[in-house]
Amino acid sequence: MKAKQSWINQFDKPLTIAGPCSAESEKQMLEIAERLNKEYVQIFRAGIWKPRTKPNCFEGVGAIGLNWLKKVKDEFGFKIATEIANANHAKLALEYDVDVLWIGARSTVNPFTVQEIAEALRDTDKIVLVKNPVNPDLDLWIGAIERLQAQNIQNIGAIHRGFSTYKKTQYRNNPQWQIALDFMDKMPEIPMICDPSHICGNREGLFDVSQQAYNFEYDGLMIESHNNPDEAWSDASQQITPERLLEILQKLEIRKSDDDGTFYHSQLNRLRNEIDETDQAILEAISQRMNIAMQIGELKKEHNVAVFQPERWKQIRENSVREGSRLGLSEEFVDKMVKAIHQESIAHQNSIMNKENSL
Numbered sequence: 480m481k482a483k484q485s486w487i488n489q490f491d492k493p494l495t496i497a498g499p500c501s502a503e504s505e506k507q508m509l510e511i512a513e514r515l516n517k518e519y520v521q522i523f524r525a526g527i528w529k530p531r532t533k534p535n536c537f538e539g540v541g542a543i544g545l546n547w548l549k550k551v552k553d554e555f556g557f558k559i560a561t562e563i564a565n566a567n568h569a570k571l572a573l574e575y576d577v578d579v580l581w582i583g584a585r586s587t588v589n590p591f592t593v594q595e596i597a598e599a600l601r602d603t604d605k606i607v608l609v610k611n612p613v614n615p616d617l618d619l620w621i622g623a624i625e626r627l628q629a630q631n632i633q634n635i636g637a638i639h640r641g642f643s644t645y646k647k648t649q650y651r652n653n654p655q656w657q658i659a660l661d662f663m664d665k666m667p668e669i670p671m672i673c674d675p676s677h678i679c680g681n682r683e684g685l686f687d688v689s690q691q692a693y694n695f696e697y698d699g700l701m702i703e704s705h706n707n708p709d710e711a712w713s714d715a716s717q718q719i720t721p722e723r724l725l726e727i728l729q730k731l732e733i734r735k736s737d738d739d740g741t742f743y744h745s746q747l748n749r750l751r752n753e754i755d756e757t758d759q760a761i762l763e764a765i766s767q768r769m770n771i772a773m774q775i776g777e778l779k780k781e782h783n784v785a786v787f788q789p790e791r792w793k794q795i796r797e798n799s800v801r802e803g804s805r806l807g808l809s810e811e812f813v814d815k816m817v818k819a820i821h822q823e824s825i826a827h828q829n830s831i832m833n834k835e836n837s838l
């Protein structure tokens with residue numbers, strides 16, 4: 480596997496980026512920096528240009544915040560980070576020697592914006608982090624990284640902040656972990672940071688989401704922290720005090736990629752063999768089910784009956800979900816699984832129906 484980009488090694492693993500959602504005043508920034516624990520937090524973040532969903536919300540203090548960030552860096556020794564959303568932001572951030580620049584989810588969706596930012600940052604040795612796009616599109620996320628690479632930007636990372644959904648769930652932005660895991664599969668050299676604040680949208684879920692990120696061996700976390708969260712000018716509900724942040728960071732278990740012990744490996748191999756055998760049995764059972772469905776397809780063809788049978792399908796779905804829950808499987812999973820099987824089954828029947836009949 481390709482080695483991780485080396486910029487990540489300058490930080491104690493795992494990396495923590497923390498600070499307010501928005502810079503509000505110099506005093507606020509310095510108070511937060513003072514209260515953040517320097518052993519655990521290596522990078523101080525603050526948004527100064529804020530993309531808001533609706534107009535007339537607080538849209539950030541603007542370039543003046545760069546002076547405050549610089550002060551945090553000089554007085555407390557943190558590296559500093561902010562979001563940039565156009566070429567002008569990029570130029571200003573470079574002028575003020577901001578160490579880490581991130582491209583937000585609403586910018587990652589737009590290749591014109593990413594291209595403009597990438598060109599403005601050409602050849603930079605600053606760290607550039609790319610949040611996932613708001614919509615669950617892996618190629619768009621990877622495409623943004625490739626645009627940066629094409630401008631000879633060497634120090635790149637990804638931030639997983641979850642994906643927008645119309646249907647409200649327990650999350651502000653649904654994590655859809657599989658997309659981030661697929662990203663890591665395709666770009667193993669790019670460090671992956673989790674942003675539990677934007678995934679959760681609340682304070683209560685932060686620990687569990689952070690732990691999950693470490694269970695998947697993410698390289699770090701970006702968590703919003705404010706001196707007075709309830710009074711924050713943006714995203715108050717998801718921010719926590721520096722002291723609460725420390726409690727969370729101290730409680731998290733950091734996972735390693737492997738264990739050298741022979742006992743661990745022999746147990747793991749035994750269990751993985753069991754998984755391989757079970758997977759084989761599942762595939763054979765599904766294949767046998769398809770054969771039966773094809774026989775039903777032949778029968779339907781002889782009798783000129785439609786492939787899709789809504790009543791029967793409804794019954795199968797309900798039975799499977801009920802039986803699955805008895806066996807400890809989630810409704811969401813069983814429903815997805817039977818849908819996939821049904822789709823394959825009707826596709827087979829369709830090809831039987833159409834056989835020798837095409838024009």
Ligand SMILES: C=C(O[C@@H]1C=C(C(=O)O)C=C[C@H]1O)C(=O)O
Nearest residue numbers: 772775786787788791792821824
């Ligand atoms: C197999 C059939 O055809 C279709 C496929 C189904 C399945 O794979 O379970 C169920 C209902 C039909 O939509 C059938 O009618 O029983």
